[in-house]
Amino acid sequence: MRRVRRALGWVATRPAVQTLAPFALLVGAWQLMVALEVYPRAFFPGPGDVVRALGSLTYKGILPAYLQDSVTRLAVGAAAGALVGVPLGVLIGVHPISYRFFWPLIIFFQAIGDIAWLPILLIWFGFTLTTMTFVIVYTVVFPIIFNTALGVRTVPVDVVRAAQCLGASRARVLWEVLLPGALPNIITGLRTGLGYGWRALIAAEIIVGTSGIGFMMFDARRSGSVVEMILGMILLGLLWYAVDAGLLRPAERATVERWGLVRPTG
Amino acid sequence: MDDGLVIRGLSKVYHTPYTGEHVAAIEDVSLEIPPGEFVAILGPSGCGKTTLLNIVAGFLPPTRGEILLNGRRIQGPGPDRGVVFQSFALFPWKTVLDNVAFGLKMRGVPRAERERIAREYIALVGLEGFEHRYPHELSGGMQQRVGVARVLANHPDLMLMDEPFASVDAQTRMTLQEELARIWEARRPTVLFVTHDVEEAVFLANRVVVLTPRPARVRATVDVPLARPRLWQRLVEDPDYKSLVARVLALVRDPGG
Amino acid sequence: MIAHPVPARRASPGWRWLGAALWFAAPFAVLVVAWHLAVRLAGVPLRVFPAPADVAAALVQQVRTGSLADHIGQSLRRVLVGTTLAVATSVPLGVALSSSRILAALLLPVLRFFSVLAGIAWIPLATLWFGYGFGAITFIIFNAVFFIVLYNTLVGVSSIPQVLRDAARCLGARPWQVLVEVLLPGALPNIVTGIRTGMGFAWRGLIAAEIIATNAGLGYMIFLARDFYRTEVIVLGMILIGALWVLIDRSLLAPLERRTIERWGLTRVVQ
Numbered sequence: 001m002r003r004v005r006r007a008l009g010w011v012a013t014r015p016a017v018q019t020l021a022p023f024a025l026l027v028g029a030w031q032l033m034v035a036l037e038v039y040p041r042a043f044f045p046g047p048g049d050v051v052r053a054l055g056s057l058t059y060k061g062i063l064p065a066y067l068q069d070s071v072t073r074l075a076v077g078a079a080a081g082a083l084v085g086v087p088l089g090v091l092i093g094v095h096p097i098s099y100r101f102f103w104p105l106i107i108f109f110q111a112i113g114d115i116a117w118l119p120i121l122l123i124w125f126g127f128t129l130t131t132m133t134f135v136i137v138y139t140v141v142f143p144i145i146f147n148t149a150l151g152v153r154t155v156p157v158d159v160v161r162a163a164q165c166l167g168a169s170r171a172r173v174l175w176e177v178l179l180p181g182a183l184p185n186i187i188t189g190l191r192t193g194l195g196y197g198w199r200a201l202i203a204a205e206i207i208v209g210t211s212g213i214g215f216m217m218f219d220a221r222r223s224g225s226v227v228e229m230i231l232g233m234i235l236l237g238l239l240w241y242a243v244d245a246g247l248l249r250p251a252e253r254a255t256v257e258r259w260g261l262v263r264p265t266g
Numbered sequence: 267m268d269d270g271l272v273i274r275g276l277s278k279v280y281h282t283p284y285t286g287e288h289v290a291a292i293e294d295v296s297l298e299i300p301p302g303e304f305v306a307i308l309g310p311s312g313c314g315k316t317t318l319l320n321i322v323a324g325f326l327p328p329t330r331g332e333i334l335l336n337g338r339r340i341q342g343p344g345p346d347r348g349v350v351f352q353s354f355a356l357f358p359w360k361t362v363l364d365n366v367a368f369g370l371k372m373r374g375v376p377r378a379e380r381e382r383i384a385r386e387y388i389a390l391v392g393l394e395g396f397e398h399r400y401p402h403e404l405s406g407g408m409q410q411r412v413g414v415a416r417v418l419a420n421h422p423d424l425m426l427m428d429e430p431f432a433s434v435d436a437q438t439r440m441t442l443q444e445e446l447a448r449i450w451e452a453r454r455p456t457v458l459f460v461t462h463d464v465e466e467a468v469f470l471a472n473r474v475v476v477l478t479p480r481p482a483r484v485r486a487t488v489d490v491p492l493a494r495p496r497l498w499q500r501l502v503e504d505p506d507y508k509s510l511v512a513r514v515l516a517l518v519r520d521p522g523g
Numbered sequence: 524m525i526a527h528p529v530p531a532r533r534a535s536p537g538w539r540w541l542g543a544a545l546w547f548a549a550p551f552a553v554l555v556v557a558w559h560l561a562v563r564l565a566g567v568p569l570r571v572f573p574a575p576a577d578v579a580a581a582l583v584q585q586v587r588t589g590s591l592a593d594h595i596g597q598s599l600r601r602v603l604v605g606t607t608l609a610v611a612t613s614v615p616l617g618v619a620l621s622s623s624r625i626l627a628a629l630l631l632p633v634l635r636f637f638s639v640l641a642g643i644a645w646i647p648l649a650t651l652w653f654g655y656g657f658g659a660i661t662f663i664i665f666n667a668v669f670f671i672v673l674y675n676t677l678v679g680v681s682s683i684p685q686v687l688r689d690a691a692r693c694l695g696a697r698p699w700q701v702l703v704e705v706l707l708p709g710a711l712p713n714i715v716t717g718i719r720t721g722m723g724f725a726w727r728g729l730i731a732a733e734i735i736a737t738n739a740g741l742g743y744m745i746f747l748a749r750d751f752y753r754t755e756v757i758v759l760g761m762i763l764i765g766a767l768w769v770l771i772d773r774s775l776l777a778p779l780e781r782r783t784i785e786r787w788g789l790t791r792v793v794q
Binding site: 172 | 325353359
């Protein structure tokens with residue numbers, strides 16, 4: 001009995017177990033609800049059904065194609081958003097007057113939101129990739145602008161002055177001091193922006209799309225396939241986790257954690 | 267005097283546009299520092315001595331007066347006036363080596379050459395072996411040595427030091443003061459050193475300029491003809507040192523105009 | 524030479540407010556002028572993009588027919604109901620989670636997972652479960668606000684120093700009194716911040732949901748206009764969506780947040 005207890009204790013401390021255990025419980029509870037037919041099966045499928053759908057869609061090649069489409073759109077949108085947002089953020093953050101001038105405009109446009117642009121975008125571009133990319137870029141860009149501007153503004157004035165008194169020109173100060181100094185904030189902006197961009201992607205695919213995970217979920221709605229809806233939602237969660245752990249965290253570790261600007265997290 | 271630093275009739279008034287307030291920080295200060303001299307600027311906290319340093323460094327514009335370095339008016343910051351900051355101000359994303367080589371990089375010195383020079387100065391401040399560390403891995407005292415090396419490696423005409431040892435503990439401070447004295451005795455840069463610590467000023471400088479409380483004016487200038495090399499163990503017992511410190515202290519604390 | 528400060532002539536608060544308002548309006552004035560010039564000079568037809576004058580005319584017309592008030596009212600109502608429901612559930616849950624380690628260990632990862640699934644992703648399922656209209660949209664809003672307020676409540680409550688709780692207990696407070704007198708007030712700044720952020724998300728999610736799932740509201744209005752190529756109504760709607768949120772946020776939520784935080788001197792507000 002003792003040994004069993006010790007073994008269980010050891011297992012409980014494994015990080016993988018700690019992460020997965022709650023989900024295992026959730027899935028268990030889910031399966032229980034399904035087995036007890038708490039809701040009609042048509043409205044509330046079980047884990048088994050979802051896994052089966054996963055298998056069949058993958059086999060038919062639909063799922064990988066949709067996944068690829070979604071991820072590509074997000075990547076393009078995010079890259080474009082970063083290319084637009086970081087320079088804008090720098091422009092705004094670097095001088096108090098430009099900050100004061102552009103701030104109300106940015107707040108206002110952010111308040112309009114990406115979706116509200118859809119009607120006019122559809123008139124201009126129709127149901128195309130351009131429309132979707134615009135929506136994603138629009139969502140991604142604001143957190144990036146805000147965080148970049150904040151990062152630039154909060155580089156310690158002494159560090160900027162140190163560069164100046166060592167002969168750095170304005171351009172040099174920007175490249176050698178402001179950008180690296182703002183990097184922790186820029187990464188935060190990217191992380192937040194990617195999160196929003198992901199959601200915008202799904203919304204765009206629902207409204208506009210012809211393929212992709214979001215489209216799959218909405219199409220499933222039309223055909224009444226709850227399984228596919230739930231499958232889509234699970235995939236979304238997993239994918240986001242993958243992007244964060246596989247892209248953003250390593251980037252953070254290689255830069256801002258190495259420089260001691262940010263305390264290392266798990 | 268054509269060479270060195272010349273300050274004539276410097277005044278600095280802060281003006282708040284919204285409320286119309288005027289605050290005079292510096293009033294009619296004149297000062298001359300010939301090349302190779304170590305001058306300490308001493309005054310109570312808040313008297314405007316850091317403002318004075320910032321103006322000479324080019325970070326702030328003066329309201330009145332002129333400042334000439336080697337015969338030319340100063341305009342904005344530049345590599346001819348290097349600054350060592352109280353907060354160290356090292357670039358956290360660069361290694362010690364890259365920090366020290368920064369000024370040389372700005373001047374376009376090729377990599378091999380500037381790293382060679384940087385290593386020389388890193389050794390000079392006693393940090394050999396730490397070239398590839400990042401600032402956050404170093405103690406405060408070590409970081410400030412990097413700050414000093416960084417400025418020295420750039421060979422400025424004037425070295426400005428803004429209470430550089432105020433952020434380290436007392437014992438490290440004494441070590442750093444001796445280090446600085448040693449380096450100065452070896453290289454003889456022109457130094458303008460701002461501090462509120464009387465003993466530090468007398469220990470390091472050839473000449474101490476005492477400022478009045480705000481608005482800052484030159485109250486007195488005291489020559490420090492103590493022998494070099496300057497070591498704490500010796501000076502602590504030296505009657506000349508002690509009387510100089512007493513004299514300067516009296517000047518600093520004198521409430522009279 | 525001025526040797527001491529001149530007695531200050533402080534600008535009166537009225538002037539300062541005017542100055543701030545002008546600074547706020549200036550970029551928009553520039554924008555409108557640039558907009559007008561761009562449309563006129565480039566000869567952009569109404570079908571593609573309206574001029575400022577067209578949008579103004581649309582505003583007048585919509586107000587006259589009364590449909591604008593109806594759309595705005597619907598949108599606001601949904602946000603209000605959804606937000607209230609979300610706050611009413613997430614705050615107690617947040618307090619509960621921060622008081623019980625077991626509950627937290629069990630529920631937190633799950634909640635984190637679901638928080639990533641934005642309201643939008645729930646729309647297909649929500650319309651299936653709740654039908655089109657008020658129910659589904661309110662659910663989307665609820666979803667947007669719930670997780671943020673929950674997270675903020677957690678942070679707020681757990682950042683209350685244990686000493687405060689102990690002090691309350693040793694002054695005779697029973698658990699529910701500790702809750703009401705210490706935990707909730709202490710976490711209030713964070714909660715209010717969470718509500719403010721959450722409502723921002725909710726507003727955006729609202730528009731999307733209205734486009735998809737209903738027949739009244741600002742989102743619906745602009746999407747309907749698209750079918751008739753009435754770009755001036757679309758742009759009017761967009762401007763209203765942006766302006767309404769800026770109004771709600773800047774004149775209601777931000778002061779509320781500032782008042783809560785600053786009144787109790789708890790944290791420095793970062794705008």
